[in-house]
Amino acid sequence: LxxxxxxxxxxxxxxxxxxxxxxxxxxxxxxxxxxxxxxxxxVVTRPGIVVFAADHGISEMGVSAYPKEVTAQMVYNFLDGGAAINVFAKQINALLKIVDIGVAEEINHEQLLHKKVKYGTNNYLYENAMTEAEATQALLVGMETAQQLLDEGARCIIVGEMGIGNTTTASAIASVITGCSVEEAVGLGTGISNENRKEKVSIIAKALEERKPIRNDAIDILMKVGGLEIAGMTGAIIKASEKRIPIILDGFISTTAALLAVLLEEKVKDYLIAGHLSKEQGHYHALTFLNKSPLLDLGLRLGEGTGAALSFPLLEAATNMxxxxxxxxxxxxxxxxxxxx
Amino acid sequence: LxxxxxxxxxxxxxxxxxxxxxxxxxxxxxxxxxxxxxxxxxVVTRPGIVVFAADHGISEMGVSAYPKEVTAQMVYNFLDGGAAINVFAKQINALLKIVDIGVAEEINHEQLLHKKVKYGTNNYLYENAMTEAEATQALLVGMETAQQLLDEGARCIIVGEMGIGNTTTASAIASVITGCSVEEAVGLGTGISNENRKEKVSIIAKALEERKPIRNDAIDILMKVGGLEIAGMTGAIIKASEKRIPIILDGFISTTAALLAVLLEEKVKDYLIAGHLSKEQGHYHALTFLNKSPLLDLGLRLGEGTGAALSFPLLEAATNMxxxxxxxxxxxxxxxxxxxx
Known part of the structure; x- marks a missing residue:
């Protein structure tokens, strides 16, 4: 700064x-x-939003309220303009990029940025989510996509995501980096029952015991638990901060990408703005670790970049003032x- | 509803x-x-903002950090487009009306709505702030101005105000209607010292003892403590709710106008949206009394309708969704x- x-x-x-x-x-x-x-x-206009989509092998453990296929289906919905992020992006006149960085199936659409690193991560209960090379590649994809948004005129970057199962991975990352318990890092995701939540906690705890990600090593954490879209957001955050561009964090998942980015480069923290406080309880711990106070608190738990997009007019108001x-x-x-x- | x-x-x-x-x-x-x-x-677009400006006789007791002349000076600033509300109104493409409903001096400007009821209220430490006829007239001015905004196409109404000394009057009203103590209803206003705050509390307490406003009688309260701009906002709120138009409340002062409106017509409550939580502590008590949860909490304490204007994009987002x-x-x-x- x-x-x-x-x-x-x-x-x-x-x-x-x-x-x-x-x-x-x-x-x-x-x-x-x-x-x-x-x-x-x-100047913060135009805002640029990038939504990274990827699948998580861990989703086969039934950690989400939705089946895995929804990741790809929602990507089509983003591309066709029907999702919440499309609506909110339009309202703030944002550039919007949808990136397939790791969806488990082929997606064909001319608006899609095809940057698939892998067909979803491996189930990290049994093996590493990805290789070190894949983690690094996903970071580079994120950096490259942020650069593309900046080249097209974005002066503020919003990072969003889609990936069935990704609150599970985000909880694992938040617990490893912030030191909060897995119990504290896990919420109800897209809407699971309390019973399923308990299962989710024990799956994550077991996976962390098996994988033993190294607390201060972002690449190690990404390699061991993923996810590809989280790595993409991490890369985008790093690139934007390098270029002195403000980054608005969305909810829990994007904030875990910020935790990883800060591990890689401490100074990144100064460039981050917390768009909102998610209802997903791990978000509070992640924001507290980053020492960030959220602009909005609306009980959101959607992701996609929606909470960040909703907060953008406040940045615009600040610059207009x-x-x-x-x-x-x-x-x-x-x-x-x-x-x- | x-x-x-x-x-x-x-x-x-x-x-x-x-x-x-x-x-x-x-x-x-x-x-x-x-x-x-x-x-x-x-549909909530276009939003319509009305800023009622008036003076308060009580300001001669030194209850504000600013001299009384600032009311008129700020009205010129609104008319010339230099105030915060102008900037935020432009950002949300709002219709903006500035109304002289009771400024203590003549203001000449072609953009001003000249609806002066009185050259500022009387100092209610010594006498009633205004007559019953003046209170009623100020309410009518408010209704008429809201109708004008609706006629020009406003589909959502934001009520704002300007009046040196009006946190003092708002504190008096909030204390009378919600039953909170004067101590709880008084904050630091535009930035007085803690010592001046104590004086403010004792002035209000003394004035309420002298005037004895009747808790459930909005006209009696307005007549005894004022203020003219608060009555204007009360009238605008009543008119908008009659026409099934949502009203976004701004901070403490506008919320006391809502308290009065609800006394006059209970159903009005359903039409109110709390734009934000002001740093002025009485606001919390007033919102709690109305059972309203604010959209934003940004530590604002400016008034003019600014916090409501900042929250408007969230209403737009809801309708776009x-x-x-x-x-x-x-x-x-x-x-x-x-x-x-």
């Missing part, structure tokens, strides 16, 4: 026609965006009473 | 391509909007596994 620009931004914001600090988090956001982009008047508001001086308004100070 | 339409909306939302309930408050919002507007596919998302059937996607149900 450029702390000089942040100080300049703060001073400018304090001259705008409103009581100092009265726009709360919007002001803090504007200052963070100045530090990220190196501009007192930061800085750019368009009058100052006390330009508007000829009396400032605070002397005697009260 | 039309409960049949709400049920229809809920059933439709449950067929959309996402796990049931996974869009949390966005789904609840969509259902409420269906009940309000009597439409399964509700209902209208534009594919259903499981139309997208050919498998629904939840049978065995997990």
């Amino acid at each position: 450029n702390h000089e620009k942040m100080e300049e931004a703060r001073e400018h914001i304090n001259t705008l026609t409103k009581p100092v600090g009265s726009l709360g988090k919007i002001e803090e956001l504007a200052i963070q965006l100045s530090g990220i982009t190196n501009q007192v008047y930061p 800085v750019k368009e508001m009058a100052t006390f001086q330009s508007a000829g308004i009396a400032n605070e009473r002397q005697e009260d100070k | 039309n409960h049949e339409k709400m049920e229809e909306a809920r059933e439709h939302i449950n067929t959309l391509t996402k796990p049931v309930g996974s869009l949390g408050k966005i789904e609840e919002l969509a259902i409420q909007l269906s009940g309000i507007t009597n439409q399964v596919y509700p 209902v209208k534009e998302m594919a259903t499981f059937q139309s997208a050919g996607i498998a629904n939840e596994r049978q065995e997990d149900k």
Whole structure:
């Protein structure tokens, strides 16, 4: 972060026609965006959204409320414009890329970015989710896709995902990196029963015992539990932060990608904005570990980048505030009473 | 509210391509909007924002961090497009009306709606803030302005205000209606010291003892403590709800107008949406009394309608979700596994 620009931004914001600090988090956001982009008047439009889709071998253990085929079916839905992320992307005039980074079946559609690394991960209860080479390749796919969005004009990156079973993998990652218990890292996913949730906890605990991912080694964690879409998001986050572009995290899964990105490069943390707090309980632990306070808290648990997209207008408002508001001086308004100070 | 339409909306939302309930408050919002507007596919654009401006005689007691002249100066700022509400209104493509309902001086500007009822309220520490006729007239001004916005195409109403000293009046109203103590109803306003806050509490307590506003009588409360802009917002809220138009409340002051509106007409409550939770502590008590959960919590304490405007994209998202998302059937996607149900 450029702390000089942040100080300049703060001073400018304090001259705008409103009581100092009265726009709360919007002001803090504007200052963070100045530090990220190196501009007192930061720009975040157009936003670019990338949704990475992949399957998880662990889904054959029945950890999700939905069958595995739904991953591919939802990818078609993204490509046909019918999913929630399509609707919210359109509302904020975002560039939207759908990437097959590891769906278990072939998907044919001209709008799809075909970057399949593998036909879904292996079931990590029994073997590593992928090889080290595959993990690295998935990271590179993520970096490359983020670069493509930046080349097309994106000035803010939203990372989203689709992958039946991926809250299971995200819980494994969150537990390994943040040190919270598996119990704390597991929620109800897309809507499983409490009984199924208990099974999910014990499957993850057993898998972690078998795989023993190394806490501070992002590649090792990805190789052992996956997932391919999480690696893609990790790569995209790293690339965007390298280019001083703000990244809005979505829910639990994307935040575990951020945990991995921060392991790879500590400075990434400064470029992250938490779009919302998911209802999936592991998200709270992941955000706390990153020391991030979410912009929205709407009880969402969908993913796809939807919560991040919903929060985007707040970033836009922050940048518009800085750019368009009058100052006390330009508007000829009396400032605070002397005697009260 | 039309409960049949709400049920229809809920059933439709449950067929959309996402796990049931996974869009949390966005789904609840969509259902409420269906009940309000009597439409399964509700429309909230364009939003209409009305900012009522007025002065408060009580401000001569030094209850605000800013001198009284700032009310008129900020009105010019609104009219010239330099205030936060101008910036946020533009971002959401809102109709914006600025109404002089009681500023203490003459304001000349062709964009201003001149509906002055009185040159500021009287200092209610010593006498009633206004007459009963003035209170009623201010309510009518509010109703008339809301109608004007609806005639120009507004399908959602945001009520905002400007008035140096109006957190003091709002605290008095909140304390009278919700029964919370004056201490609980008073915050730091636009930024006073803790010492000045104590004075503010004792001034309000003394004024309430002198004026003895009647808890269930909105006109009596307005007459005894004011304010003119609060009465304007109350009238606008009543008119919008009569026309089945959703109203987004802003912060503390606008929510006290809602408290008064609900006293006048209980059903109004159903039409209210809490845009955000203000940092001004009385707001929490007022929202709790109305049983409303705020969409945003960003530590704002500005007013003008800004927090409501910032929350508007969430209403838009709710309506877009209902209208534009594919259903499981139309997208050919498998629904939840049978065995997990």
